[in-house]
Amino acid sequence: MLQPYNPNIIEKKWQAVWEKERAFATSNDYTRPKYYALVEFPYPSGQGLHVGHPRPYTALDVVARKRRMEGYNVLFPMGWDAFGLPTENYAIKNHIHPRIVTENNVKHFTDQLKMLGYSFDWDREVNTTDPKYYHWTQWIFLKLFKAGLAYKTKMPINWCPSCKVGLANEEVVDGCCERCGTPIYRKQQTQWMLKITAYADKLLDGLDLVDYPDRVKTSQRNWIGRSTGAEVDFALTGTEDKLRVFTTRPDTLFGATYMVMSPEHPAIAKYADRIENMDAVKAYQEEAAKKSDFERSELAKDKTGVELKGLTAVNPCTGKEIPIWISDYVLMSYGTGAIMAVPAHDTRDWEFAKVFGLPIIEVVAGGNVQEEAFTDVATGTMVNSGFLNGLEVEEAKKAIIAWLEEKGLGAPKVNYKLRDWVFSRQRYWGEPIPIVFCDKCGAVPLPEEELPLLLPEVDSYEPTDDGSSPLAKMTDWVNTTCPCCGGPAKRETDTMPQWAGSSWYYLRYTDPHNENCLADPEALKYWLPVDWYNGGMEHTTLHLLYSRFWHHFLYDIGAVPTIEPYQKRTSHGMILGEDGEKMSKSRGNVVNPDEVVAEYGADTLRAFEMFIGAFEQYAAWSTEGVKGCRRFLERVWKLQEMLKDGEEYSKEMETRMHQTIKKVSSDFESLKYNTALAALMALVNEFYRVKSVNRAEFKTFLLLLNPVAPHITEELWETAGFEGRCYNSRWPVYDEAKTVEDMVELALQVNGKMRGTISAARTADRETVLAAAKEALAGKLTGTIVKEIYVPGRIVNFVVKG
């Protein structure tokens, strides 16, 4: 009598066996071929794992398990991105130290991940809040500082009044805090910045070296936003001064009929005495300052502005005096904060000119510039442009830049949308920034021997409204001596953002316990780059970009051996609630993996997560679908009852077995987990149809299913008495020649319409097949056959007339 399938028992059993056998420990034998599979380490939140986590984890666990069976030395690690606001907020509310909160959450997450049977190498677990880890986060910061890539500056930052913290541009979504949704506003504050802009070109060029999805590459490129053009100086009438602008269309310079400055442009204050309508200008400035970024971009794109009466500029090409306006459609943060307006060939300038009745002069023929701006650069010829007349746009660009350079009026210039990275947070639960401020020596880096700079114990983690960190109240800690001159100095009290620790964690996994450097160079050389990194699309312009930046920097200082950190990147689709909406507590559609495992087992959950749909697309949870996967595993379990002897595939199964090995092997490599599982289900259906599975077939089947459902396959492997363990057996191989059937069903068509099928040998010759086809279609072939098409193994088509 067959025992019923009881996942709760066998899953615990095998998890214990694997742990005892150190089944998934990474080898330190650097002569073996390596494979580094990485999933984004989670933030250990208080809610625990939700069913979204297992989708990417299972997918890469499948890859990792398959690679081990193929003989690779596999690094598949897990860790904790544990600094962060929710932990700190929870700590404040419940008066528990965030360290304790983190410990508890990590424990909970670990238990949940172990329950799901992942083949992580737990000996290599890292935790960003561990001083032994953040030692090296701080070390990298010091290197950045010494390289001039970390600097402190007073600037308007994105302030979230709810989190009481400054945010990076990447953390602002629709003008609101990415985390809590509160509208942010601009606040002047001194901030640490990282000069990611210095790496803009390297980050762009590096994309050509890696295998990322196009959508990821494209959004990184757009975010960096490189644009080439020129800077041009316009003389200010009656002064020695120039007004410098950036333009991507220097070719249209003859058509510049006015200029626009950002309301924050410093020239306004400088020439206040010349500006006749200063009251109106000031009013406009105040109006613009009051608007949040959100309002400035989202609300009415209707153009507004004020002319600076009494201040004009000179078009360097035409020599004509042109007016200067201020308008909030020109941003101080991009280019020079001022533009030359060419209404005939720029949509925004055109709209502005229409509102204020400014002249529109066509300089590129090809459109009707009184009706709309003509912005096409591919067609069109220069007109009304002096020496440029008759040139194509691209030729004109070169010519005008050469002319500007010769006259000393301008030069080629590249601009980026990318801004430097706001790197300080006014909160407690983050890495302390290892810098002290000395009246004599300025900002002084801590000596590297003094790292890690430990996060001090404080009485209150409460953030302050004035924007200073909770650490600022710790005067014992804040007051220190200058490492440089020995005089009194104060410590930096802001901490690093959560993105710091995650920017290099994949390096630490290669050598997680090293106390002398961030990781042994030999280990880095062997393991890098990460072969396959899966993570969320939401990190494309955050974590993924930040960590590439750090890696490029570390490469430049010789700390890592590769230019790029990740060779291949994939992104999973989110798991939605059963209602098709994003899972959230407020909607009440959250599915808890613990309950799914308790009711159906981890193998069922894993199988369902892989079967739920195309890996890169969103998928809605389905309780019925989960049951379907459990049903499949029950059918697998009961294959034991029809198990027959046989050390080779049976005749009737042979082709099917080879086909399935081929299909599953390639699908596991190309994110098609759903169809791999479908092929395995179909194979089981076939075993049921013939009411038989022999030992050779069963063994191969177990190996193919093992990466997805490791527990049940291990149990069946043992029960069947196969040698060793399933997890460390060799991945099955197929014979290409044996994947094709000898006899095939050919589709018969008349004028491209299906009219029947015949069975024929795959290699049957044309005459034989056409004769058989005509016989089969007797009666349906009326008229004259004008063409006969035969594609061996596929189709016969007769083209008939009359």
Add this chain to the structure above:
RNA sequence: GCGGGUGUGGCGGAACAGGUAGACGCAAGGGACUUAAAAUCCCUCGCCCUCACAGGCGUGCCGGUUCGAGUCCGGCCACCCGCACCA
């Protein structure tokens, strides 16, 4: 506005390289087993017409290429995501 993506049964989704559309799963209907139910096993399952055979229609819409189009080309439409006055 710019960029990216998606559109196939009642549902999730398959379809190599242009070659039998709907694999696999879910739901539904029918049958077997059972005192009964659950579970399990077997059968049916795109739409229209037909008792059945045979046929007609069908992959968002319109057109094109081809012996043959879900797949290629041109033109639209809808929805989703990202960026967004970036000069």
